[in-house]
Amino acid sequence: MLPQVIIIGRPNVGKSTLFNRLIGKKLALVDDQPGVTRDRRFGDAELLGLKFQIVDTAGWEDEEAETLPGRMRKQTEASLESADVALFVVDARAGLTPLDEEIGQWLRASPVPVILLVNKAEGRAGEGGVLEAYSLGLGDPIPFSAEHGIGMSDLFESLLPYLDPLQPEEPEFEEEMDDESRLLQPLKLAIVGRPNAGKSTLINRILGEDRLLTGPEAGITRDSITVNWEWTDPATGNVREVHLIDTAGMRKRANVVEKLERMAVADAKLAIDFAEVVVLLLDATRGLEHQDLTIASKVLEEGRALIIAINKWDVAEGASGLFNGIRAALDEGLAQVRGVPLLAVSARTGKGLDELVAAGFAIREAWSKRVPTAALNRWFDDALSANPPPAPGGKRIKLRYITQAKTRPPGFVVFGTRLDLLPESYKRYLINGMRKNLGFESVPIRMNLRSAKNPFAKD
Known part of the structure; x- marks a missing residue:
């Protein structure tokens, strides 16, 4: 486990910019509008060889506990409990505020070591803010610029005494994972x-x-948040690791007009690319809508395994008819992958959640499956015998053999001649046969056609 460093400060002092700087990529959403970050976001950082987990938090606001800012502050308070070091960020150009002093007082009472960063300190405009930060009683402040990378070496020197003893041991070498090894990964x-x-x-x-x-x-959710978790399979008792990824809600493109929401939706799409299995959550009180099918199609186009889960099942009306209606609509609306798993769950009562996670592991196995070439071509020959390819305009299409080029998602290459004349309906026939006979049910399949390059090959 990497040591954990948490970033704390009031809204709009540059916490997410610092987070992105330390992990080396723009993972957290950043905007001039205050309060962009709402949930804790974790990332792996490395600073001059020092490795640690960095945690971005919501801006600290002095609001009632039941309000949205108050609930955000509670999340930040909870995150300090597991931290090894806290980075307290203030704004050099704005100067200290009563809220900065309140946060400083709270941090002084914590046993967690605190490093004070005075951000936006580049140029003469920030000099006064750096001097003012001494009054917080948290040691020497570090003049810093998260946007321009100024002060990184000073930050390294301040972190080193706390994090160096906690550095993990490096493996001597790393082996490239095969398909079977990947199934043992989270x-x-x-x-x-x-x-x-x-x-x-x-x-x-x-x-x-x-x-x-x-x-x-x-x-409420804007950033895509990843949470590491261990699931105990109730059927076997085995403990399996899961990386759960929460994402922002995705509305119709025409309804997304605010810049922040556009950024959040783009972040959700990146989360789909990162995932292996995607759960599309429906609202049982609203049923299946066109936007749900749009999201599902996007997931399948990206080659990810898909599960549909109907949430709020505990308050669903006409449950049996609702389930069957959604099943029929999915089979019609997602013709490219029929039989996508459909589950009924309830986040309030916990109904169906173990079944949902178990389905995720099962569909990942199908998504990662590789069929031996000999077995694949035996099935291929049987499929051609049962339904030979057509001969449009009297020109015979010759399909010679098939090979699996990749997994995750499974991809196949069919070799033959005159393949430009092969109709899409026959390609669908082959793909549907794979789903039925080779264990690729309900996962996206890629199939490419490649003509033989041998000039002496007979037609």
Whole structure:
């Protein structure tokens, strides 16, 4: 486990910019508008060889506990408990505020070591803020610029005494993983859907704690948040690792007009790319809508394994008819992958959550499956015998053999002649046969056609 460093400060002092600087990529959403970050975000950072986990937190605001800013502050307070070091960020150009002093007083009472960063300190405009920061009583402040990378060496020197003894041992070498080894790795499971479908509530229920910010307000989640978790399979008792990924709600593109929401939706799409299995969460009180099919199609186009889960099942009306209606609509609307797993769950009661995670592991196995070439071509020959390819215009299409080029998602290459004349319907026939006979049910399959290059090959 890497030592953990948490970033704390009031809104708009540059915490997320610092987070992005330390992990080396723009992972957290950044905007001039205060309060962009709402949930804790974790990232692996390395500073001059010093490795640690960095935690971005919501801006600290002095509001009532039941309000959205108050619930955000509670998340930040909870995150300090597991930290090895806290980075307290203040704004050099704005100077100290009463809220900075309140945060400083809270941090002084904590046993966690605190490093004071005075951000936006580049140029003469920030000199006064650096001098003023001494009054917080947290030691020598570090003049810093998260945007320009100024002060990184000073930050390294301040972190070194705390983090150097906690550095993990490096393996002598790393072997490249084969398909079987990947199945032993943590399952990357993303939860997507429209706003207010209950994605964050579902993850909190799975974890058994209020890890993610929830509430009646639509669009609370902005950043895609990854939470590492261990799941005990009730059928076998085996403990399996899961990386749960919460995402922002995805509305119709025409309804997304604010810059922050556009950024959040783009971040959710990146989370789909990162995931292995994607759970599309529906709201049982609203049924299946066109936007749900749009999201599902996007997941399949990206080659990810897909599960559909109907949330709020405990308050669903006409449950049997609702389930069958959604099943029929999915089979019609997602013709490219029929039979996508459909489960009924409840984030409030916990119904179906173990079945949901188990389905994620099962569909990942199909998504990662590789069929031996000999077995694949035996099936291929049988499929051609049962239904030979057509001969459009009297020109015979010759399909010679097939090979599996990749997994995750499974991809195949068919070799033959005159393949430009092969109709899409016959290609679908082959793909459907693979699903039925080779264990690729309900996962996206890629098939490419490649003509033989041998000039002496007979037609």
